[in-house]
Amino acid sequence: MDFPFDVNALFPERITVLDNSLSAGRKAHGRPDPLLQISTVIDELGKASSKVIITVFLSLQMSVSVCHHVMCVCVCVSPQAQQLPAPITSAAKLQANRHHLYLLKDGEQNGGRGVIVGFLKVGYKKLFLLDQRGAHLETEPLCVLDFYVTETLQRHGYGLQLFDFMLKHKRVEPEQMAYDRPSPKFLSFLEKHYDLKSSVPQVNNFVVFSGFFQSRSAVQLRKVPPKKPEGEIKPYSLMEREVVRQEQRALPWPFIHPAGPPHSPRLLPSSPQSRSLSVGSSPSRAPLRPAAAPGTPSSQLSDSCRAKRTSHQGLVARSNLYSRPINSRELRQLLAEEQNPLKLPDHILKARLCSFRHLPPQRKIMYRNRPP
Numbered sequence: 001m002d003f004p005f006d007v008n009a010l011f012p013e014r015i016t017v018l019d020n021s022l023s024a025g026r027k028a029h030g031r032p033d034p035l036l037q038i039s040t041v042i043d044e045l046g047k048a049s050s051k052v053i054i055t056v057f058l059s060l061q062m063s064v065s066v067c068h069h070v071m072c073v074c075v076c077v078s079p080q081a082q083q084l085p086a087p088i089t090s091a092a093k094l095q096a097n098r099h100h101l102y103l104l105k106d107g108e109q110n111g112g113r114g115v116i117v118g119f120l121k122v123g124y125k126k127l128f129l130l131d132q133r134g135a136h137l138e139t140e141p142l143c144v145l146d147f148y149v150t151e152t153l154q155r156h157g158y159g160l161q162l163f164d165f166m167l168k169h170k171r172v173e174p175e176q177m178a179y180d181r182p183s184p185k186f187l188s189f190l191e192k193h194y195d196l197k198s199s200v201p202q203v204n205n206f207v208v209f210s211g212f213f214q215s216r217s218a219v220q221l222r223k224v225p226p227k228k229p230e231g232e233i234k235p236y237s238l239m240e241r242e243v244v245r246q247e248q249r250a251l252p253w254p255f256i257h258p259a260g261p262p263h264s265p266r267l268l269p270s271s272p273q274s275r276s277l278s279v280g281s282s283p284s285r286a287p288l289r290p291a292a293a294p295g296t297p298s299s300q301l302s303d304s305c306r307a308k309r310t311s312h313q314g315l316v317a318r319s320n321l322y323s324r325p326i327n328s329r330e331l332r333q334l335l336a337e338e339q340n341p342l343k344l345p346d347h348i349l350k351a352r353l354c355s356f357r358h359l360p361p362q363r364k365i366m367y368r369n370r371p372p
């Protein structure tokens with residue numbers, strides 16, 4: 001790839017390592033690095049590399065379209081129109097990340113001004129990977145993120161020169177690295193030059209080879225902590241108990257009881273109507289639902305609830321006539337009187353009696369003294 005400026009002046013070395021400073025090392029002729037030109041080189045290489053990806057993407061897409069919808073093959077005119085990915089490599093992205101970009105030039109070409117042959121971009125990434133046994137590991141390997149050699153110069157050994165340089169520079173072995181969506185050419189390259197062929201299946205786009213997990217120390221591979229053990233998670237039963245406690249606190253007197261024993265069966269706890277079945281006074285909150293039309297099933301239900309509530313208020317009022325805590329027989333009697341003809345189901349009656357029996361003495365006194 002040639003440029004309208006002197007590549008040799010810009011990049012004195014055969015292979016230049018660029019980082020987020022976009023500095024090419026030695027400054028040519030005492031001048032500051034021509035950032036704009038370096039940015040142009042990176043951007044153009046990034047675009048060229050992404051074209052390869054886009055071509056693969058489009059050919060895959062076309063073949064899928066042809067297979068499944070013979071009549072609906074869409075011709076893609078521009079990457080933007082197809083919402084294809086932006087170049088993986090650009091000057092701006094390099095500046096924004098802690099990656100390293102290796103640039104290979106051929107200084108002899110282009111009338112001695114040199115051409116850019118290709119580039120390789122690497123960087124560390126936090127990855128969750130599966131080992132051969134399927135265990136999740138948190139890793140942060142050096143990853144190959146982008147790799148490109150100009151079309152006309154491929155299969156001339158330039159890729160190998162770049163890759164070998166990077167391995168020495170980073171002091172890393174090929175099997176210790178992860179590869180971000182490697183193309184078939186790149187996979188073939190890795191197999192040919194580094195004998196990397198058996199990859200360990202992953203659920204993300206990264207490819208690692210079998211040596212990856214053996215060659216890493218325990219420090220580099222951190223097992224992803226297992227899901228919280230059951231004991232640490234607040235069990236549902238406890239949460240429910242907490243809810244019950246809150247409900248008990250919220251239950252209007254006298255049907256609350258302080259601890260332990262069974263109490264009124266919970267009937268649709270979220271429904272104000274079901275709540276009012278077991279209360280002795282009107283709900284303090286405004287109704288959550290609009291009033292139902294008369295004659296509808298829900299209006300019948302609320303009528304029945306209202307009647308029951310009135311009945312309970314009556315029960316409270318009558319119990320206040322006693323000058324001592326009433327016993328269960330008396331309560332039963334009161335209930336029978338108050339509920340008639342609205343007979344409470346046995347289990348509710350039983351629960352109420354039970355609830356009453358467990359009222360502490362002071363509550364019973366309050367019960368007695370409570371105004372109607």
Ligand SMILES: CC(=O)SCCNC(=O)CCNC(=O)[C@H](O)C(C)(C)COP(=O)(O)OP(=O)(O)OC[C@H]1O[C@@H](n2cnc3c(N)ncnc32)[C@H](O)[C@@H]1OP(=O)(O)O
Nearest residue numbers: 146147148149154155156157158159160182183186188189
């Ligand atoms: C994580 C990523 O970056 S994935 C994207 C990788 N990049 C690409 O696919 C872009 C297009 N391809 C290229 O730019 C280059 O082919 C690279 C970077 C993959 C390899 O660079 P090269 O200079 O071609 O590699 P080099 O000459 O050192 O090695 C040649 C070997 O690479 C593989 N290879 C290179 N080109 C091809 C090709 N067209 N078809 C199949 N295999 C190929 C082969 O194994 C080849 O050996 P062979 O010729 O004996 O079959």
